[in-house]
Amino acid sequence: MSDWSLSQLLSSLHEDIQQRLSIARKSFHHPGTKGDASEGVWIDLLEKYLPKRYQVAKAFVVDSLGNFSQQIDIVVFDRQYSPFIFTFENQTIVPAESVYAVFEAKQTADRTLVAYAQEKVATVRRLHRTSLPIPHAGGVYPAKPAIPILGGILAFESEWTPPLGKPFEKVLLDGDAERQLDLGCIAAHGHFNRDSSGGYQFVSESKPATAFLFKLISRLQFAGTVPMIDIDAYAEWLTK
Template identity: 65%
Template sequence: MSHWSLPALLSNLHRDIQNRLAISRDSLAHPVAKGDASESIWLELFQTYLPQRYQAASAHVVDSQGKFSEQIDVVVFDRQYSPFIFNYQGQKIIPAESVYGVFEAKQILKAETVEYAQAKVASVRRLHRTSLPIPHAGGTYPPKPLVPILGGILAFESDWKPALDQPLLAALDRADTDSRLDMGCVAAHGIFDYRREDSAYHLTPQEKPATAFLFELISRLQSSATVPMIDIKAYAAWLAIS
């Protein structure tokens, strides 16, 4: 009689992600094709395993002042309380208030890709976010404080040897508050995360980094408050201009 094995299930989940990333790197000749394949692999992981209150998509983010982020490979966002601004033929525009986290997917982790991801994350965090008072049976609650937006990078391999060491820390430490990467995964080596309690990065070599990263992300999402109540009328005001 066969038996379920939790260690085997988690190991195979990581092995599946790592193998698919390796195949996309080794089999696809064009850099854009490699990048698209990497992005789709991470998106599928999040779409499959994150709780349903969260969704993940490649998208632009917009605020009620009409400013847009750069294109983001993976946006983790709320779909229970927030509308899409635009969703057509694979092109998604997501309101800034609904965003929990943004991640860039790259084949290789190196100084240039870390800097690139930092700029993408900053383009989202600098957007304006509204927060309305919340009505309830006895009156209204005050506007909810804004949830810090997680930022990170997802990669298969690293240019650095060892992958998780001082060169990575040096690249991460060049960021300001808006561009700081909170967490990242190098599927062949390990994960990193920034911890506010000691204002420092922690580098963690892992045998199953993709699975470890997924669980760390879910844990961080669990500790985040629900997104604020969006001022949809602030977006609707643009109808008179279009």
């Protein structure tokens, strides 16, 4: 009989994330350094536990028309079907077609962070995304519609009382569909998820980081695969 405990393993995963975020909060006083440390903790979690078809990085997103998003703390993007990713002077740039999800990561969730994250998410969702018909042995599948890009926030603490609830939801609901956040985690308290009715479910629990990871994986599973990128649309920039 095995001595392993699945419950203990999942608990340990969350405790590791929470402890590392707490150390970053207490150890670094410069806001930029503290923010970079927080981003690193979340990126490490997603890199380790998301399926290998997904890649995670702090990045800019670009479209075939030459438009760029703002820099995003955490971009979850396709690496299996995306033909190119740019890196230059430690900056990562990914094509809009490859993006599955974007997150802003800070130590504390408050009204300012939500508004900031909403605007960052909108700069990605506004980008143009190409999609080509897909050839197969029996013919050609029609071009796949662009998948909805998930947006969210990741933090250690919350400025609201209670940390998850109506005051938080009121701020999340502010703004149009382009700015709406879909899910997120407050590691010290719980996670949230936007449901099919447009409202938010807030779950207070003992293992928020693990619960958020599972919810994200579930949302990605239902998103399916990114469309086939029109690489020629980007190649046109070689002559401009």
